[in-house]
Amino acid sequence: MRAATSTSVPVRKNTSYVSLFRKDFSKNWMLFLMCVPAILFFLLFSYIPMPGVYLAFVRYNYADGIFKSPFIGLENFRFLWLSGDLWRITRNTLLYNIAFILLGNTVQITVAVLMNELRSQWFRKTSQTLMFLPFFISYVLVGLFVYNFLSFEYGTLNSILRSLGREPVETYSNPAIWKYVIVLTHIWKNTGYGSIVYFAAIMGLDPEMYEAAEIDGASAWQRIRYITLPCLRPTFVILLLFALGGILKGNFDLFYNLVGSNTRLYPTTDIIETFVFRSMIVSFNFSSAAAVGFYQSIFGFLLVMTVNWIVRKIEPDYALF
Amino acid sequence: MSKTRLLALVLIMILICGLLGACGTAGEKEPADTPAETPSTEEPAGEEKQAAEEPEPDIDISEFVEISNYVLGDPPANDMVDKMLEQLNPILKEKINAHMRVEWIEWADYLTKYNLLLASGQEIDMIHASSTWLDFWPNVQKGSFLALDDLIPKYAPKTWAEIPQEDWEQCKYQGKIYCFPENSYTQYVNHGIFYRGDWLKEFGMEPVKNFEEMGEYFKKVKEVYGPQGVIPFDAHNGMSLWEGYIISNTDYVDVRVNTGRHKVLWGKSFEEPFELVAPVFEDLFVEYAKMMKDWDEAGVWRKDVLNFEGDTRANLRAGQSASDQHHSNTYRYLRVEMDELIPGSDLQMFAWCDTRGNLVAEPITHGATAIGRTSKHPERTVMLYELFRQDEEIYRLINYGIEGVSYVINEEGKLDRPEGFDSARDGFSINWWGGRVDKFELRQAWEWEPIWDIWAEYDKIVKKPFPYGRFVLDRTPIEAELSAISEVTNQYGPMIDFGKVDDPEKEVEDYRNKLKAAGFDKVMHEIGNQLAAYKEQIGEWPPASN
Structure with missing residues (x-):
């Protein structure tokens, strides 16, 4: 992996990332395909739930759900150092x-x-x-x-x-x-x-x-x-x-x-x-x-x-x- | 060739992204799409107008529904609940075109399961609730339950009329009713320690009336029966005698503000309940800490009690523990059970209020029934509750099971066991503690009869009503402090409760400093203010009728 990126460095000078990616993709599309399950996994279980972090900044109630509950800033963090x-x-x-x-x-x-x-x-x-x-x-x-x-x-x-x-x-x-x-x-x-x-x-x-x-x-x-x-x-x-x-x-x-x-x-x-x-x-x-x-x-x-x-x-x- | 493949791949990716996107938005929208408040307030409001026009409102029960009823407890090993439902459901079908399904919230970690169930957004029709042991008010504030104001008069008119206005007041949060209270059912759930009366006599001691005597008894048990492996008071991590120590030694009244393991705020007395005191900051707490250390050193409980989570009552039943801690309604049945298991054990109860008569009525929402905000059939659920409470046939089914199998009514008019009764096979229990009423209650041949004498004594000394029945704490200004205080009491509480400290005085000092750092003063001030406002709201105290 490291070797591959280091060889591609000089190429970057005259081509944009997009065309570089396109070239890379058409050459190695099989490898990309094999990555799909892993990408999907992280997307589903790591990236999509990430907005849920917002929960830490609201006063949560069940009726309103995470994104509709009132925003209270850092109030929830206060108990961390209080205790x-x-x-x-x-x-x-x-x-x-x-x-x-x-x-x-x-x-x-x-x-x-x-x-x-x-x-x-x-x-x-x-x-x-x-x-x-x-x-x-x-x-x-x-x-x-x-x-x-x-x-x-x-x-x-x-x-x-x-x-x-x-x-x-x-x-x-x-x-x-x-x-x-x-x-x-x-x-x-x-x-x-x-x-x-x-x-x-x-x-x-x-x-x-x-x-x-x-x-x-x-x-x-x-x-x-x-x-x-x-x-x-x-x-x-x-x-x-x-x-x-x-x-x-x-x-x-x-x-x-x-x-x-x-x-x-x-x-x-x-x-x-x-x-x-x-x-x-x-x-x-x-x-x-x-x-x-x-x-x-x-x-x-x-x-x-x-x-x-x-x-x-x-x-x-x-x-x- | 490769281009078409690429195209297919891209299409697949788009499809997958689209699916994910759809999931994402659906997940977000759900809470907004099914808000609890809108249907409940709009729809019945419209119907109420109708009701005003016509004297007999048309109740639409044309659609058959199944109503879930969530109760606390482990599902019974026998099939008596199912058998009861087989009899109950045809009646319900006929009366309100509905069936009932029972769902159990098992005892292990029940509070977590209960709260999680409410948080999950699962469809819940009827559910047991309690302001004393099931976080009723915090859950109301989080929006777990449905407001019932518009439903009850129409769908449960008898219950609406039967429960006095001042009792409904105790079920209200921000002017809305959130539960049916168990307001006319006599029971005492005041706590205390059960101990072996036969051993007490053997030691030539008088019935225990305070903590010092309790300690003497424990030490005597350790001395005489300890070598046989008997533990004087087999306790587990979750127990705490601090509350009992306060009630036994002062006139303080529990404000029931949850601050973790130790409740740090109490009312000064029944007469002055709006004046706050903090027993952990008094000498009382040091005395208590010293006494518990003394007990620990004497071997009153097992040495690794902090890691013990076993069933201590099983050890009492087996004669391996000389005491157990719980309330007098438990004593009512446990006493009879113990008489059978260990004849002559003469189980006694030292209730905290025995020392100086500090006994205050429980809030009527100790046992209650609420309706989940997710319920699709709130009207029918309210009608079901009405039947449970107003129809004697149904009342007996839901409370006692099937007549002739689980119970008979003997010539004295008491509930009794039928011939050849086998409790494992025929015993019925559904833990329906949210709607019992004295008018239908039968005396039980299997309860310990003298409990009624004890309760008659309690009737004389009990101070009622519960002073904070209509007080719902607004936690928002002190949320962080309350969490922090709970964390402190949960952490220091067990060590002090079981004397696992090197120097009680120092440990108490640490505990107090931690509480101060966690914002104790702010909490006391804020709750004091809210209580003062509450005092204005309820007017004269104590009520003249008492």
Whole structure:
């Protein structure tokens, strides 16, 4: 794609976009046709509903509908900073995603590299499968696992503590530990999947490099440090950019199923997504929920732009645009 | 060749765009095309003129219609409701040329489902409504229901005449009637805690009259039955005793302004209901927070109560919990049930009003019936309501089911179970709580008889009418503040309610600061002003007749 646009740059000088497009179209009309489903999809589910954002600026009532309800400007956004939660949810969303992306990728790369070093086929396949399994478990069940593990009366953790003669801990009223619980759960669930992607990338590396390094007397550690890791950089950047899309979507499943409506834990576990959900479901106010959603979109937009900008500075070839 | 293909492609694209465009505009126009107000105000207005000319207005029921009736609750596992409808519908066909269909709004997340249903624009004819537990006024303000002023006198004349004018006044928003109130049905729905009377006796304690005694009982249960796994008061995340604590310890009256988990604004007393107080800013709240922390530490509820959303009453029935929290109309039946399940359990109720007699009548819109703005047959729906309320045969069908199967009337004239009655197979319930009337109500052999003595006591102390019956808050100037305050109470409420705090005093302080930051003062000021205006509107208070 990038190559195609760069070759077309000189052409632009003497032809307009329209004629350029026409030429392009008649040459590649089959490709355009294949794009139609995707274009339609985004048109239907992303662009057409977009005017609905207007909901955030009106006092919504059912009889008048979205576009006829009275316009009230930024009134709906006022409750965001009145409740004092804006900073908290923004901070939590950002920090969690940084933790997920950095820690998650580190663990995935480590696991992939270790896999590569394993010589026993049988052991490697088995552990890969086992690590992959959590990826298929729904977060509802994961929430249940965590509850069964941490609950005060019957939780595994407290049973162990009791049998060791220690005091049981009240995990569900202690916000501090939830940062770790949530990040760990996320890593547990996604490592298998991510490491397979990295593993595949390692498999694709030219074995001659390793042979050459071995002949030159490079140790296993040196081979990893100077061959494998640098070669994984493109994969890492691409996965990072994919993960950014995920920030927009949030990790609602994870947070909602683990924390539920336990407000005691909100200081460390409330993110924009759960906040949107609450303002809709608990207070049933369409307009303020739309306002939070709008804020989330702006926030996500700025985030992606910023990271893309940073990536472009460091690795111009990998930037999204 | 390729040109024709291109042309075809372009045509397809145009077609698709056209379709999308059509969808878009249709979607936009819909709300404007079917405004609730226009048909309801214009059409009957025209008919009313007619009515003025002719004494007996011609009611057109030539078209057969099916009327939907939305009730709250889980659909019954047996087919008794269908059987009842099989008997009811032929009568309805004959009288008003209509059939009724029952739709259930299930209990899990009922408020969300209810609000969502109203928001969806789905066609709703008859629907249960309540100003105390189903957001009636906010939904009226959002335009969910149809104004009934022009329909009721013509299509429900008996009910129109039967309900006194001052009761209709309590159903009005901006001068228009939006529901039928359940105005002449005796029940008390004052809350309290149910507890095991047998254990109370065993501990040699007197019946509980206040929160301190309640706490002593809980701790005793923990001490004696705790080792067997009994939880003194099995609570779930949604419960809060704060309201009960206020009613038990003060004369304050609930203004019923929804501010999330904790209602932060109360009237000073029944005599001075227009004077606002904020109990969360009083020492009372600190005492409460300390007491709840003490209870939590004593193990009154499960340690992870904040994440528990199970059925606590099931645990009471199973003998695994020593108490439960709900209102006296629930007690009326639960008591009998418990006597059967755990003979000798002698379930008692500590009602909040037991401490100092702070009992104020419920608004008559606690139970009500409204008609959806989307209804295509509002006239017929009003006629149906008239039948429910004025025709004894139909009243019994909709309230009690089929005679001889779900109930019989015994020699004392009470409702009783027929021979060989099996509640799973023959039990009838449709949760019709929006139009019961005392004139047709029968005493029930399966209710706990002494409840009527308790209620007779309540009759003596209850202060009525509900002071804010005609007060509908205009939320617009303080919408953002109310949302923010709700967010704060929803967040801090559960921790304080279940004592999940390290230092109650500090937590209460934080809570208050958050409320202030969320615009509490503005809200109090605004509602105070609106109440002052309301006071002018209703004139003398308390009413002389009381």
